[in-house]
Amino acid sequence: MTSAQALLETRPPAGPERAVARPAREPAATGRPAALSMPSGRRVLVVDADTAGAESLLTQLRRHGHEAFGVRRGEAALRAHEDADLVLLDLELPDLDGLEVCRAVRAVSRVPVIIVTARASELDCVLGLQAGADDYVAKPYGLRELMARIEAVMRRAAWQPAAAREIRRGPLHIDVGSREVLVDGEEVALTRKEFDLLCLLASHPDTVIPRKQLLQQVWGDSWSRRTVDTHVSSLRGKLGDSGWIVTVRGVGFMLGHP
DSSP: OHHHHHHHHHSOOOHHHHHHHHHHHHHHHHSOOGGGSOSSOOEEEEEOSOHHHHHHHHHHHHHTTOEEEEESSHHHHHHHGGGOSEEEEOSOOSSSOHHHHHHHHHHHOOOOEEEEESOOSHHHHHHHHHTTOSEEEESSOOHHHHHHHHHHHHHHHSOOGGGOSEEEETTEEEETTTTEEEETTEEEOOOHHHHHHHHHHHTSTTOOEEHHHHIIIIITTOOOTTHHHHHHHHHHHHHTOGGGEEEETTTEEEEOOO
């Protein structure tokens, strides 16, 4: 056995032996590495009129732990994006141009959008990003690349409080590092979640943040629909003016200017 093993180790494998040996190594190379899996599945909306292509993508997304659902038309996407954590948007739709859909979504929502389309020119990519897309992927694409781009976009979309040390909005002063809030120089005592909610709103001035995004980024998976309303009411009282947090009916909340 020792001499046979030595012979196998020193002799270059023939073509057929390489073909047989490769499948044994394939799972390590093509399995689902940690880089492709998210900490928790996301609700991914696939907007694509190509039924076969969309079904294939939906299947792959579900295999990677996401809750994926699809629509074929732009009008349907404008309704369905409110229930999504991420939108994968094709530009070739039967009723609306995908760029128009992207602009309309971005006008009312901060949900991440990745354009996935056969339009592969540099100009198309620029127009897509200018329309509000977070990333642009040309077809045909590699699944591993797409999954990596999804992870990167979701990572950027996640609120990172350390990105800004201090936030000032008129008399409102937020020290992110010390988690201290002052209004007109007077300290305001907030709970941890109240601070996170206020800081998230203040980090995106003049922007309406959807209720679903607030719930996900501040509370994660542990929440009820009334959670954000309760904390908004409490924040308004502690800040001394209800105008600090503006309700945009049917969409979400934004920082105000009382």
